[in-house]
Amino acid sequence: MSASRSRLDRVFQSATALVVVVYALLPLGWLLSISLKAPGDLSDGRLVPGRITLEHYRAVFADPHFPAALRNSLGIAGIATTLAIVFGSLAAYALVRLRFPGRSLVMGGALSIAMFPPIAVIGPLFDLWRRVGLFDTWTGLVLPYLSFTLPLAIWTLSAFFRDLPWELERAARVDGATRLQAFRHVIVPLAAPGVATAAILVFVFAWNDFLFAMSLTSTDHARTVPAALAFFTGASRFEEPTSSIAAASLVVTVPVVLVVLLFQRRIVAGLTAGAVKG
Amino acid sequence: MRVPREHRLGWLLCAPALVSMAAVTAYPLLEAVRLSLYRYDLRFPGTRSFVGLQNYVTVLGSAVWWQSVVNTAIITVASVSLELVLGLALALTMHRIIFGRRTVRTAVLVPYGVITVVAALAWRFAFDPTTGFVQGMGVLDRAWFDHRWSAFAVIVATEVWKTTPFMALLLLAGLALVPADLLRAARVDGASATQRFFRVTLPLMKPAVIVALLFRTVDAIRVFDTVFVETRGALGTEPVSLLGYDTLLRSLNLGLGSAVSVLVFVLVLSVAVVFIRALGATPAGVGAGTR
Numbered sequence: 120m121s122a123s124r125s126r127l128d129r130v131f132q133s134a135t136a137l138v139v140v141v142y143a144l145l146p147l148g149w150l151l152s153i154s155l156k157a158p159g160d161l162s163d164g165r166l167v168p169g170r171i172t173l174e175h176y177r178a179v180f181a182d183p184h185f186p187a188a189l190r191n192s193l194g195i196a197g198i199a200t201t202l203a204i205v206f207g208s209l210a211a212y213a214l215v216r217l218r219f220p221g222r223s224l225v226m227g228g229a230l231s232i233a234m235f236p237p238i239a240v241i242g243p244l245f246d247l248w249r250r251v252g253l254f255d256t257w258t259g260l261v262l263p264y265l266s267f268t269l270p271l272a273i274w275t276l277s278a279f280f281r282d283l284p285w286e287l288e289r290a291a292r293v294d295g296a297t298r299l300q301a302f303r304h305v306i307v308p309l310a311a312p313g314v315a316t317a318a319i320l321v322f323v324f325a326w327n328d329f330l331f332a333m334s335l336t337s338t339d340h341a342r343t344v345p346a347a348l349a350f351f352t353g354a355s356r357f358e359e360p361t362s363s364i365a366a367a368s369l370v371v372t373v374p375v376v377l378v379v380l381l382f383q384r385r386i387v388a389g390l391t392a393g394a395v396k397g
Numbered sequence: 398m399r400v401p402r403e404h405r406l407g408w409l410l411c412a413p414a415l416v417s418m419a420a421v422t423a424y425p426l427l428e429a430v431r432l433s434l435y436r437y438d439l440r441f442p443g444t445r446s447f448v449g450l451q452n453y454v455t456v457l458g459s460a461v462w463w464q465s466v467v468n469t470a471i472i473t474v475a476s477v478s479l480e481l482v483l484g485l486a487l488a489l490t491m492h493r494i495i496f497g498r499r500t501v502r503t504a505v506l507v508p509y510g511v512i513t514v515v516a517a518l519a520w521r522f523a524f525d526p527t528t529g530f531v532q533g534m535g536v537l538d539r540a541w542f543d544h545r546w547s548a549f550a551v552i553v554a555t556e557v558w559k560t561t562p563f564m565a566l567l568l569l570a571g572l573a574l575v576p577a578d579l580l581r582a583a584r585v586d587g588a589s590a591t592q593r594f595f596r597v598t599l600p601l602m603k604p605a606v607i608v609a610l611l612f613r614t615v616d617a618i619r620v621f622d623t624v625f626v627e628t629r630g631a632l633g634t635e636p637v638s639l640l641g642y643d644t645l646l647r648s649l650n651l652g653l654g655s656a657v658s659v660l661v662f663v664l665v666l667s668v669a670v671v672f673i674r675a676l677g678a679t680p681a682g683v684g685a686g687t688r
Binding site for chain 2: 128129132133135136137139140142143144146147149150153161162164165166202205206207209210212213214217218219220221222224225228229232233234235236237238239240241242243244245246247262263265266267269270273323326327329330333334344345348349361364365368371372375376378379380383386387390391
C-alpha cells in the first residue's frame with residue numbers, strides 16, 4: 120500500500136516536473152523549429168520541422184547589422200555591469216559595515232528607482248543626448264543602464280555582504296592591516312561569488328532593455344540586440360525574415376540562459392535577497 | 398571623534414552610486430516636468446513657447462490617453478493575478494517536490510534569462526497565422542491578432558510566461574518561512590490540506606505575497622516591450638508607456654509627450670503608495686530586476 124502510494128507520488132511528481140520543463144522550454148523550442156525550417160516550410164504549421172537547414176543562422180551572421188548589435192550589446196551591458204558592480208559594492212559595503220545617517224537615503228533612493236518608469240525620462244534624455252552628442256553612442260546607453268541597475272546591484276550585494284565573516288576583517292585590522300588592505304585581501308576573495316552573481320543579474324537586466332535602446336540609438340553604432348531584432352529586415356525589405364529573426368533570437372538567448380542555469384542556486388538567492396530577511 | 402569619520406566614509410562610498418542614480422532619473426524627471434509646460438514640437442522647432450498646463454489639459458481630455466490607461470490596467474490586472482495563482486502553484490510544487498526537484502528549479506529560471514523581446518517574438522510567431530502552430534489546434538483555432546481581446550490574451554500570456562518564475566521564487570522564499578511544526582500541529586488538530594493552506598500557510602506568507610505583488614504590479618504598469626513586438630499598440634492594445642514613446646519619438650512632440658511621461662510617473666507612484674499604505678508592504682529591498 121505504502122509502496123504503491125509512494126510510486127504513484129513519484130509518477131505524479133515526475134509528471135509535474137515535465138509540465139514545468141515543457142512550460143519553460145516551449146517558446147524557445149518554437150523559435151528553434153522556425154529557425155531550422157527550410158524557407159518553403161515556414162507556414163506548414165508543424166511543430167517539428169520537416170526539412171532542416173542552417174541557412175538562417177548563416178544569414179544572421181552574414182547580415183552586417185546583427186554582429187554589430189551583438190558587439191554593442193555585449194560592450195554596453197558589460198561596461199554598465201562593471202560600473203554598477205564597482206559603485207554598488209562601495210555603497211553596499213557602507214550600508215552593511217558603517218553607521219551613518221545616509222543609509223535610509225540610499226535604500227530609499229534605490230527603492231524608488233526600482234519602481235521608476237523609464238518612459239518618464241525618455242523625452243528629456245533624447246533631447247539632451249542629441250544636444251550633447253550622446254545620442255546613438257555607447258555612453259548614451261551605459262548611463263541609463265547604470266542608474267537603473269544600481270538598485271539591483273546594491274540590494275543583492277548588501278544581502279551577500281551581510282553574510283560574510285566580518286570578524287576576519289577585524290582580525291586583519293588588529294594584525295595591523297589598514298581598512299583598505301583588510302578589505303582587499305580578506306573580504307574581496309570571500310565576496311567574489313556574491314559579486315559574480317550580482318554581476319550576472321545586472322548584466323541580464325541591461326542586456327534585456329528595449330525602451331532605452333529604441334529611444335536613444337538609431338544606427339549600428341550603438342543599437343543593441345533587442346532593438347536590432349525589432350528592426351531586423353534581412354535581405355528583402357518587404358517580407359519579415361521570420362526564420363532569421365528566430366535564429367538571431369536563439370543565438371543571443373542560449374548563452375545567457377546557460378550562464379543563468381549554471382549559476383542557478385546563487386541567482387535564486389540573489390533574486391530573492393531581502394525578501395526573507397526583510 | 399570616530400563617529401564623524403565614519404559618517405564621512407559612508408557618504409563617500411555611497412556618493413558614486415547616489416550621483417549616478419540621481420543623474421539619469423531625478424534631473425531628467427524635473428526636465429520632463431519643465432518640458433511638459435511648453436509647446437515643444439521638434440518638427441516645428443521655432444514654435445517653442447510656454448503654455449502652462451495646456452498639455453495636461455490636452456492629454457487628460459483625450460480619449461486616447463484614457464484608452465491607454467484602461468489597456469494598461471487590463472494587462473496589469475490580468476497578468477499579475479494569473480501570475481499570483483500560477484506562481485503560488487509553482488512555489489508549492491518547488492517546495493514539496495522531491496523527485497525532479499533540481500529539474501524544476503532549473504527550468505523555472507529559463508524564462509528569466511530570455512530577453513523580453515525574444516519571448517514576445519516567440520509567442521507572436523506561435524500565434525501568427527502564417528508562421529504559427531497554434532492556429533489550427535482545435536479550440537485554439539482563431540485569428541489571434543485580428544481582435545482586441547485575443548491579442549490581449551497573447552500579450553498577457555507572454556508576460557505571464559516571462560515573469561511567473563520570478564513571482565514563484567519570491568513566494569518560495571516566503572514559503573520557506575512557514576514553520577513545518579505549525580503545519581504538523583494543524584494536521585494533528587484535523588485541518589484538511591485546503592484549510593492548512595488558507596488558514597496557516599497563506600497568512601504566514603502574506604509579507605512575501607505583498608512584496609511580490611507590489612513589484613510585479615509596478616513592473617506590469619510599465620509594460621512596453623511585449624506590446625511593441627506583438628501588436629505595436631494596434632487593435633486597441635496600446636499601454637501608457639507605448640503612448641508616451643509614440644508621442645515623444647514618433648510624433649517628436651516633446652511637450653505633449655513629456656506631459657504623458659509625467660502622468661505615467663504619477664500613475665506608478667500612486668499605485669506604489671497605495672500598495673505600501675494599504676497593504677503594509679515594507680519592501681526592505683527586493684527584486685529590482687524582475688525581468
